[in-house]
Amino acid sequence: MAAKLCRRLADAALPSRVQAAVAGLADEPVGLLVRDIGLARAPAGWELYAGGHAERPVKQAQLIAVETSADTALEMAEALLRWYRAEADYGEPVWRWLERTGLSAARERLLDAEAREAMLAEGVRAGAD
DSSP, X not given: OHHHHHHHTTTOOOSSOOOEEEESSTTOOTTGGGSSEEEEEETTEEEEEEOOBSSSSOBOOEEEEEESOHHHHHHHHHXXXXXXXXXXXXXXXXXXXXXXXXXXXXXXXXXXXXXXXXXXXXXXXXXXX
């Protein structure tokens, strides 16, 4: 899962360093909640977290979505990072961008399949330049 996300974003120059985590078991979320983005296996499928930060100020990542499909969860993570790439200020960390953008707005946009597809398509075009 982590390797797939890295491959999908290999072309993306992000505004700030991004740390990601993947937890394959529901009882192994160590580090996941203090990373910029995280995917955790859960009884209901996969949980997508974003906005964590391990340094001062320590911030716990927020639950963005729960998806039954690993592919959809991975697609959501990629779309979130491509959206971050397009709209964040240079040097702005994911947690600060997410606070500025709004958690509700992020959830609405990522849970809307058409909006998510548009973000992925824009990311592919931007990466091809």
